[in-house]
Amino acid sequence: MIAEFERLLAQPVEAAAAQSLSRRGFMKLSGGVGGGLVLALAVGLPDQASAQGAPPPQVPFAPGAYVRISPDGKITLYSKNPEIGQGIKTAFGVILAEELDAAWADVTVEQSEINAAVYGAQFAGGSLSIPMNWDNLRQAGAGARAMLVSAAAKQWGVAESELTTADSTVIHAASGRKASYGSLATAAAALPVPADPKALKLKDRKDYKLIGKRFTGVDNLDLVTGKPLFAIDVNLPGMLYASLVKCPSVGGKVASANIDQIKKLPGITDAFIVEGTAKPANVMLTGVLPGVAIVGKSTWAVFSARKQLKVTWDHSTASKDSWTDYVAKAKELSVKPVGDKVVRTVGDIDKVLASAKPVEAYYQFAFVSHAQLEPQNTVAWFKGDSIELWAPTQLPANSLPLVAGIVGLKADKVTLHQMRVGGGFGRRLLNDFVADAAYVAKQVPNTPIKLMWTREDDMEHDAYRVGGFMSYKGVLDEQGKLAALNAHMIGFEDPVSKAPTTASDFGANEFPANYLTDYRASMSRLPLSMPCGPWRAPGTNTMSWVQQSFFHELAVAAKRDHVEFLLEVFGRKAGAAPQAGPPGLNPDRAIGVIKLAAEKAGWGKPLPKGRHLGMAFFFSHQGHIAEIAEVSVDAKKKVTVHKMTVACDIGPVINLSGAENQVQGCIVDAMSTLALEITMENGAAQQVNYDKYPARRMPNSPQVDVHFVQSNYNPSGLGEPAFPPAAPAICNAIFAATGTRIRTLPITKAGFSVA
Amino acid sequence: MLRLNVNGQERTIDGIADDTPLLWVLRDELKLVGTKFGCGVGQCGACTVHLNGQPIRSCQIPAVAAAGEKVTTVEGLSAGAQLTALQQAWIDHDVPQCGYCQSGQLMTATALLKQHPKPTDAQIDQFMTNICRCGTYVRIRKAIHAAAAATAGKGGAA
Ligand code: FES
Ligand code: FES
Numbered sequence: 001m002i003a004e005f006e007r008l009l010a011q012p013v014e015a016a017a018a019q020s021l022s023r024r025g026f027m028k029l030s031g032g033v034g035g036g037l038v039l040a041l042a043v044g045l046p047d048q049a050s051a052q053g054a055p056p057p058q059v060p061f062a063p064g065a066y067v068r069i070s071p072d073g074k075i076t077l078y079s080k081n082p083e084i085g086q087g088i089k090t091a092f093g094v095i096l097a098e099e100l101d102a103a104w105a106d107v108t109v110e111q112s113e114i115n116a117a118v119y120g121a122q123f124a125g126g127s128l129s130i131p132m133n134w135d136n137l138r139q140a141g142a143g144a145r146a147m148l149v150s151a152a153a154k155q156w157g158v159a160e161s162e163l164t165t166a167d168s169t170v171i172h173a174a175s176g177r178k179a180s181y182g183s184l185a186t187a188a189a190a191l192p193v194p195a196d197p198k199a200l201k202l203k204d205r206k207d208y209k210l211i212g213k214r215f216t217g218v219d220n221l222d223l224v225t226g227k228p229l230f231a232i233d234v235n236l237p238g239m240l241y242a243s244l245v246k247c248p249s250v251g252g253k254v255a256s257a258n259i260d261q262i263k264k265l266p267g268i269t270d271a272f273i274v275e276g277t278a279k280p281a282n283v284m285l286t287g288v289l290p291g292v293a294i295v296g297k298s299t300w301a302v303f304s305a306r307k308q309l310k311v312t313w314d315h316s317t318a319s320k321d322s323w324t325d326y327v328a329k330a331k332e333l334s335v336k337p338v339g340d341k342v343v344r345t346v347g348d349i350d351k352v353l354a355s356a357k358p359v360e361a362y363y364q365f366a367f368v369s370h371a372q373l374e375p376q377n378t379v380a381w382f383k384g385d386s387i388e389l390w391a392p393t394q395l396p397a398n399s400l401p402l403v404a405g406i407v408g409l410k411a412d413k414v415t416l417h418q419m420r421v422g423g424g425f426g427r428r429l430l431n432d433f434v435a436d437a438a439y440v441a442k443q444v445p446n447t448p449i450k451l452m453w454t455r456e457d458d459m460e461h462d463a464y465r466v467g468g469f470m471s472y473k474g475v476l477d478e479q480g481k482l483a484a485l486n487a488h489m490i491g492f493e494d495p496v497s498k499a500p501t502t503a504s505d506f507g508a509n510e511f512p513a514n515y516l517t518d519y520r521a522s523m524s525r526l527p528l529s530m531p532c533g534p535w536r537a538p539g540t541n542t543m544s545w546v547q548q549s550f551f552h553e554l555a556v557a558a559k560r561d562h563v564e565f566l567l568e569v570f571g572r573k574a575g576a577a578p579q580a581g582p583p584g585l586n587p588d589r590a591i592g593v594i595k596l597a598a599e600k601a602g603w604g605k606p607l608p609k610g611r612h613l614g615m616a617f618f619f620s621h622q623g624h625i626a627e628i629a630e631v632s633v634d635a636k637k638k639v640t641v642h643k644m645t646v647a648c649d650i651g652p653v654i655n656l657s658g659a660e661n662q663v664q665g666c667i668v669d670a671m672s673t674l675a676l677e678i679t680m681e682n683g684a685a686q687q688v689n690y691d692k693y694p695a696r697r698m699p700n701s702p703q704v705d706v707h708f709v710q711s712n713y714n715p716s717g718l719g720e721p722a723f724p725p726a727a728p729a730i731c732n733a734i735f736a737a738t739g740t741r742i743r744t745l746p747i748t749k750a751g752f753s754v755a
Numbered sequence: 756m757l758r759l760n761v762n763g764q765e766r767t768i769d770g771i772a773d774d775t776p777l778l779w780v781l782r783d784e785l786k787l788v789g790t791k792f793g794c795g796v797g798q799c800g801a802c803t804v805h806l807n808g809q810p811i812r813s814c815q816i817p818a819v820a821a822a823g824e825k826v827t828t829v830e831g832l833s834a835g836a837q838l839t840a841l842q843q844a845w846i847d848h849d850v851p852q853c854g855y856c857q858s859g860q861l862m863t864a865t866a867l868l869k870q871h872p873k874p875t876d877a878q879i880d881q882f883m884t885n886i887c888r889c890g891t892y893v894r895i896r897k898a899i900h901a902a903a904a905a906t907a908g909k910g911g912a913a
């Protein structure tokens with residue numbers, strides 16, 4: 001499963017979406033308490049198992065699956081993936097309920113257990129939950145519906161073809177008979193499951209009753225009344241609290257510490273030095289970093305003890321990274337037209353550059369933090385021969401072998417309860433905090449412990465969004481059309497393995513590689529020890545900013561309208577037959593959303609005095625999204641974003657309310673991030689709480705007008721793709737307003753602020 | 756021994772250090788976990804509760820300072836099954852994303868409507884200083900206006 005996910009994460013997202021686990025089939029599960037119908041769509045083990053001649057998978061007894069209908073008519077649907085604020089628990093419920101033909105009011109959605117044998121891949125990442133589960137959830141709903149229809153047909157002695165369903169009821173129109181799903185549940189449970197899920201008839205889109213409507217989040221009532229939904233809310237009898245203090249310079253070890261003194265402090269039950277298990281890898285944190293663990297009777301006892309802790313750190317293994325140094329080194333490298341590694345060459349770019357006067361620009365973007373509001377935490381209970389955990393992870397499957405390795409048990413002795421995640425943004429695809437809890441729990445056996453990170457721990461030991469640099473040379477032809485492009489990206493790599501740092505890579509197919517006759521993309525990489533990880537639309541959130549800012553520069557240099565300039569480039573491939581396989585960047589879909597955004601934003605029409613527009617388009621996570629920012633900039637360079645017009649083609653929208661919420665959130669996040677940075681000196685982050693890292697607050701949140709194309713492509717996810725176009729759209733609007741081109745993020749470097 | 760009045764109930768807590776912030780007494784001792792920890796330095800507002808009706812950041816005051824005063828947490832907002840107008844508006848407008856900040860947001864918004872039953876956008880901006888990392892501000896504003904409208908004419912605060 002780990003390899004599976006890392007492969008998914010590593011490959012282009014469009015390819016990942018097509019991945020499906022093999023040998024799907026239905027299985028029926030024990031009805032459990034109250035009986036009734038419980039139906040799972042069983043997912044076979046990944047292909048490797050059969051390739052290696054392994055026996056067919058034994059489907060285990062599972063207490064929960066996708067659909068459970070009890071005789072009293074209650075319908076419970078199980079959402080298999082972590083809820084991190086992307087609204088998946090609601091969206092998955094809607095998809096299941098649609099094909100089941102359930103009345104939404106009868107439905108409760110619950111988080112499923114973590115069990116790969118029943119549910120296949122379970123994670124929240126890459127905006128992949130919807131595209132990877134669209135088919136199997138519809139089939140699971142339709143399969144349960146088929147069994148209920150079958151049960152009714154038998155009861156009434158009529159043909160199944162004479163029956164219809166609606167609102168959790170099977171209907172025989174000819175005789176006027178009706179039976180609720182609840183009344184059929186026990187009979188349906190005794191029937192054989194449909195042999196082939198793929199043979200089930202799924203609804204036509206025009207017949208949808210739920211998909212595409214507005215639904216409030218299924219946990220909202222619990223959230224507004226303060227119910228315990230998060231891992232940090234877990235309370236167990238006899239539970240102790242723990243903290244693991246790590247070296248501010250990432251990777252430093254403990255030389256000595258006043259452990260004996262700490263142990264004597266009030267409320268403290270234990271303190272010890274942690275050697276750590278993490279491999280020195282910056283690609284994905286893989287274990288426990290060294291430090292000092294403190295265990296006590298309350299969070300405050302432990303946090304207070306931290307203030308008395310005196311550690312002498314051994315910095316020999318610690319990061320020495322310095323942002324100031326990187327900025328200087330990258331600047332030197334950027335003068336070279338080609339970097340150390342060429343990732344794509346088309347035609348003869350050097351020849352074109354030699355005979356033309358290119359438009360040139362050099363961009364720089366900062367490291368940023370996830371800063372999700374719930375600090376990392378996990379409750380762990382080591383029982384000698386097993387361990388149980390409650391964790392806010394985005395990638396639960398990875399934590400099972402990780403924890404098993406740390407506590408010295410087999411992975412099947414690890415039980416992980418998936419908790420609602422208080423903000424993900426990619427940070428919790430890494431399970432380092434789960435590892436911390438498991439490690440400490442093993443030292444305090446048979447006692448549940450709640451391992452808490454402070455906010456400072458969280459920002460100091462984030463897996464940051466990597467910073468970077470891009471040097472562009474673009475050549476325009478006599479008509480002012482883009483003729484050629486040279487792009488030299490300066491990014492980062494692991495100092496030991498030389499693997500590119502997460503999200504610090506340049507794809508061979510990056511736009512506009514396939515649209516030009518002369519093009520080169522290359523990379524140079526600087527060694528980086530700071531841990532970096534996936535951060536909302538990894539790679540694309542910064543690629544979009546440099547690329548779409550530079551496209552605007554080119555349009556300006558060509559004295560052409562920006563929208564028309566970009567449409568012309570996509571037009572070169574318009575109408576081309578759709579690529580085989582999973583959907584990649586589709587020029588027709590791109591043109592569609594750019595035109596739609598321009599029309600809705602009033603592009604080219606007169607604006608109120610002082611207002612200016614900026615546009616950007618980006619394709620990521622299968623989503624084609626164009627955004628137009630309407631801004632004004634005052635004399636003090638304070639930027640007000642009045643309105644964002646967003647045109648999205650993500651196929652059919654599942655939950656309109658949730659989808660709009662994601663887009664609104666992405667815009668606010670992008671505005672926030674424009675003005676934020678993490679700098680590091682001597683391997684330590686310089687901003688470790690919200691005072692120095694002022695995430696955006698309420699004032700001046702813009703109006704966000706969202707327009708969905710609702711195309712017939714398969715639906716794709718929306719946790720990320722609305723983010724990448726926002727920053728370049730705003731920066732392009734700032735240029736329109738002021739004539740100042742923002743080439744460095746955060747925009748505060750050029751004296752701007754976002755109101 | 757510390758005596759607190761929380762959500763209308765008298766609670767006693769033994770053996771806590773004098774400097775323990777109210778936040779941790781609520782969460783660890785009284786198991787009222789609706790009040791959240793986000794930053795511990797008074798920045799984020801996830802820990803907002805009411806002290807005699809005033810919104811305070813509970814990570815910033817020692818619990819002993821609340822002795823004898825009335826503490827209200829998100830769990831105490833609604834009487835029985837009856838949601839407040841704000842809680843209802845939060846559901847109707849589907850405000851939460853991850854939801855982690857929302858109990859703090861609701862506590863601040865509740866205090867706002869007490870002070871300004873029909874708040875202007877400027878008053879909302881000034882009062883609502885809690886961080887929502889998911890960026891649900893657009894909806895928070897809408898929900899506050901909706902709750903204010905729903906409460907108007909009923910003569911009661913949210
Ligand atoms: S936890 Fe109290 S303000 Fe952030
Ligand atoms: S909803 Fe996630 S922090 Fe506000």
